Amino acid sequence: MNAARKEFALTVEDLSVSFDGFKAVDGVNLYVERDELRVIIGPNGAGKTTLLDLICGKTKASQGTIKFKERELTKMAEYEVVRSGVGRKFQTPSIYENLTVYENLEVSFPRGRSVFGCLAFKRTPDVTERVNAIAETINLQDHLQREAGALSHGQKQWLEIGMLLMQEPELLMLDEPVAGMSVKEREQTAELLQRICKGRSVIVIEHDMQFVKNIAHRVTVLHQGKVLCEGSIDKVQSDPKVIEVYLGH
Ligand code: ADP
Ligand code: MG
Numbered sequence: 299m300n301a302a303r304k305e306f307a308l309t310v311e312d313l314s315v316s317f318d319g320f321k322a323v324d325g326v327n328l329y330v331e332r333d334e335l336r337v338i339i340g341p342n343g344a345g346k347t348t349l350l351d352l353i354c355g356k357t358k359a360s361q362g363t364i365k366f367k368e369r370e371l372t373k374m375a376e377y378e379v380v381r382s383g384v385g386r387k388f389q390t391p392s393i394y395e396n397l398t399v400y401e402n403l404e405v406s407f408p409r410g411r412s413v414f415g416c417l418a419f420k421r422t423p424d425v426t427e428r429v430n431a432i433a434e435t436i437n438l439q440d441h442l443q444r445e446a447g448a449l450s451h452g453q454k455q456w457l458e459i460g461m462l463l464m465q466e467p468e469l470l471m472l473d474e475p476v477a478g479m480s481v482k483e484r485e486q487t488a489e490l491l492q493r494i495c496k497g498r499s500v501i502v503i504e505h506d507m508q509f510v511k512n513i514a515h516r517v518t519v520l521h522q523g524k525v526l527c528e529g530s531i532d533k534v535q536s537d538p539k540v541i542e543v544y545l546g547h
Contacts, residue, residue, distance in 0.1 A: 307332045307499045308353070308469055313362035314523075315352060322348045324523035326362070332468075335495040337510050338503045339534075340520035341544050346503045349520065350471045353501075354386040355379035366469060385467030389474055391458040395447030399438050402446050402457055403429040406464035428464060435493055436460040437486055452476075452483030456490065463494065470494065471501045476509055488512040507535075507545070519544065 310328040314321060323345045330336050338346050351357035353364055355376040364371040371379050394402050407425050433439040436456040441449065446457055455475055462470060475491075476484045484506070491500060491513050504510050510517065510531065517534045519527040521544070527537045534540055 306330060307334075307367060308501075309363075309365040310353070311363050311365075313349070313352060313359055313364065315348060315357055315360050321523050323352060323359075326520075326523070326525055328518060328525070330469075330499045330501065332499055333496060335491060335500045335502065335513055335515045337514040337517050338501060338520060339505070339507075339510060339517060339544065340526070341547070344520040345523040346520050347473055348523075350386060350473060350501070350503065353379075353469075353471065354384055356386075380465070383466075383468040385462035385465060385470045387458055387462055387470075387472045387475065389477065391454045393446045393454055393457050393461065395445065397446055398443050399433065399446055399449070399457060400429060400442040403432055403460055403464055406461035408465050432460045432463050435463065436490060450483070452479040452487070455479065456487070459490070459494070468498045469501070470498060473503045474505065475502060476504065476506060484509055485512075
């Protein structure tokens, strides 16, 4: 891929992090476009989650650069990375079980910078409009008044995606979003992801190769902290190195 010729939303170069001398991420380059849905695969311990931790500012890089919309993220605090338009979903959903779906989305609306902004909460038309639009995107438009704790596992995952969407991130990163989902929920999640990658970049870590096939625009294979292979799903699936370290198992 010729990085110099293209405008990328996210440009990661020579990114590394060591934990007690062990390089969990080792000289990674990653270029993701707007409207792109990139899937990262690779064996356990390959550094996939750590790579997302680095991009969202949860872990500090030992070396390298992360440029997002021309801004350097490696020097930012985690909250500044969020504010610059990066949303991250972790493996376990962090929703408010005792609030309704509506309220979960509502409290996720970005609300200025002070705590008082949150307390002086008003149900303004722009909030209501966005909650309704996002509820539709995440297939929960008929569940707005239900308590989030009563949702199915898959619906909880969608709600958390919706909570991130409330902040209108331009880069959304999801770590194994369909783990534990039914076949039907996986299909619906694939459709959901195709909808939400419009106008932004989405990075998904995933193991389920059928699901990867359904959603990926491009695939990056990580192995021992390094990019082993990158390209279309067909290219990656037929690469002997990828079959040896990952797909063959
Ligand atoms: P993956 O998500 O691909 O399964 P991870 O990114 O979670 O892999 O982990 C990559 C490697 O880095 C693993 O060997 C893991 O044990 C190690 N690792 C991750 N985070 C830390 C940490 N905070 N401290 C020490 N080692 C870590
Ligand atoms: Mg992981």
